[in-house]
Amino acid sequence: MDRQDVTGIVLAGGRGSRMGGADKGLQNFNGVPLALHTLLRLQPQVGEAMVNANRNLGAYESFGVPVWPDALPGYAGPLAGFLTGLEHCETPWLATVPCDTPMFPTDFVQRLVQAAVTQDAEIAMASAPEEDGQLRTQPVFCLLRRELLESLVNFTHGGGRKIDAWTAQHRMAIVPFDREGDDRRAFFNANTLAELRQLEQR
Numbered sequence: 001m002d003r004q005d006v007t008g009i010v011l012a013g014g015r016g017s018r019m020g021g022a023d024k025g026l027q028n029f030n031g032v033p034l035a036l037h038t039l040l041r042l043q044p045q046v047g048e049a050m051v052n053a054n055r056n057l058g059a060y061e062s063f064g065v066p067v068w069p070d071a072l073p074g075y076a077g078p079l080a081g082f083l084t085g086l087e088h089c090e091t092p093w094l095a096t097v098p099c100d101t102p103m104f105p106t107d108f109v110q111r112l113v114q115a116a117v118t119q120d121a122e123i124a125m126a127s128a129p130e131e132d133g134q135l136r137t138q139p140v141f142c143l144l145r146r147e148l149l150e151s152l153v154n155f156t157h158g159g160g161r162k163i164d165a166w167t168a169q170h171r172m173a174i175v176p177f178d179r180e181g182d183d184r185r186a187f188f189n190a191n192t193l194a195e196l197r198q199l200e201q202r
Helices: 034-045 057-061 078-088 108-118 146-157 163-167 193-200
Strands: 006-012 048-053 093-098 123-129 135-145 172-176
Touching: 006 034, 006 078, 006 108, 034 048, 034 093, 034 108, 048 057, 048 078, 078 093, 078 135, 078 146, 078 163, 093 108, 108 123, 108 135, 108 172, 135 146, 135 163, 146 163
Parallel strands: 006 048, 006 093, 123 172
Antiparallel strands: 093 135, 123 135
């Protein structure tokens, strides 16, 4: 599979409640808005890219890619971003990344694609070591077949909001990012401004 077969979406549609309601994607990270830093890291890995945001749309549009609000009302969480991405995706696959994990691997999409093809999966999901060294899935770091749109529409319109509950319904490949040389903190996310400053200092 070629990277042109994959569209990437940066998920920046949250409330930012743990940042005091600030728009997390527009917070400064090494002199650049956090979501833009994430987008620039994602773009070389995919054919097309877009952003999912629910406020300050003009600021996100200045990044130079399409910006789409949630298809569901009321800040419905990451699955709303997945749904928005699948609705606007014109390639066979959609890769999802959150805006608050700016150091995710530069071979993230490549490795998920490889696993999805090898295992004939409909979804590939990253897993990575946590602080305790245990591997845990990273549900917002996914590769999704575009054909899953109908399934996700039905799940979310039925009130479903949990990523794991939906992905469990489909053939899934779990992709560990714990090889020698992998950054053990690549999937560390910044929920607060203090955590964002910690990331900057790395």
